[in-house]
Amino acid sequence: MKYIALFSVLMYVIGISTTNAGGNLAHLGGAFWGMIYVLQLHRGIDPGKGIERLNSGIKKLFAPKRNVKLSYRKPVDDIEYNRMKNQDQVRMNEILEKISKSGYDSLSKEEKEILFRMGK
Numbered sequence: 001m002k003y004i005a006l007f008s009v010l011m012y013v014i015g016i017s018t019t020n021a022g023g024n025l026a027h028l029g030g031a032f033w034g035m036i037y038v039l040q041l042h043r044g045i046d047p048g049k050g051i052e053r054l055n056s057g058i059k060k061l062f063a064p065k066r067n068v069k070l071s072y073r074k075p076v077d078d079i080e081y082n083r084m085k086n087q088d089q090v091r092m093n094e095i096l097e098k099i100s101k102s103g104y105d106s107l108s109k110e111e112k113e114i115l116f117r118m119g120k
Contacts, residue, residue: 005031092118 009031015024040047076084095111107115 088118 009028012024012027012031015021016028018024037047091114095107095115098106098111
């Protein structure tokens with residue numbers, strides 16, 4: 001790897017005199033920074049640690065807030081569940097019967113809400 005790196009640096013130095021001098025200088029700057037970074041890592045110093053902290057702080061800043069409130073209902077047994085469903089069905093049948101006899105406009109606001117909720 002180091003021979004490939006040395007060859008690349010040599011090619012970038014030679015390429016400075018060509019039409020893409022800025023690009024070659026940028027590559028040399030990146031190679032220089034990489035060499036400094038690796039030397040610092042060998043000394044036990046991590047130059048990227050501050051950038052990691054900054055990055056995690058930015059992620060927290062733009063993370064979606066979770067304002068969800070959870071509420072738990074006491075679970076009902078099968079008998080209670082079926083009783084509640086039967087009551088709902090009886091109420092729905094009463095509302096539908098009223099619609100068939102008197103029309104939708106004869107429903108109260110509460111009956112319309114029940115009909116809408118049960119229709120979902």
